[in-house]
Amino acid sequence: MADPIPVPVGILRLPRGPDSSGARGFSRDWRHSRDAEDSRDNNSRDNSRDFGAVQRARAALRERFLRLLGSARGRRTRFSLWSGILLDAEFGAADVESGAFQVDSLQTPLGIQGSALLRSGDVLEFSFPLE
Structure with missing residues (x-):
């Protein structure tokens, strides 16, 4: 006799969060993002960027892109x-x-x-x- 057909198992797909480089998405906790950025670059204190200005610039670019898609x-x-x-x-x-x-x-x-x-x-x- 043939083996019974296995019952399919559902797959749970979780949404993808931002990756560690910050290339996708924005961190809700700016201190966590700043710590991750500091850990990647040991000299970040010497040539530090204004993190708030970088976040505002990225948010403005993202908003412009989304508005473009909406009007297209x-x-x-x-x-x-x-x-x-x-x-x-x-x-x-x-x-x-x-x-x-x-x-x-x-x-x-x-x-x-x-x-x-x-x-x-x-x-x-x-x-x-x-x-």
Whole structure:
């Protein structure tokens, strides 16, 4: 007799937090972030940066990027991929961590795709050509 089919086990996926370099996300406890930065660079006291100014600059850049994504919906967009291919599409949305871009009417060298997801790791840059 054949072995019984195993019962599938659910997978719990936890949200990813900021990494130790601060490249993704912001620490809610600025002292913890400052300590981590100090531990990476022993000479940080000699050439210290104003941590508050750095955080404000990063927050301003993040806000500008999110506003750009919010106002881009429905606009013609040109995506340049790392492979050198240029794609034209109508911008739809981006996920929370900008892991993917949802586009409509994607014009590829092989034809037009009604809707698609472009992985942000494949996208070198994107722009909004003047119409």
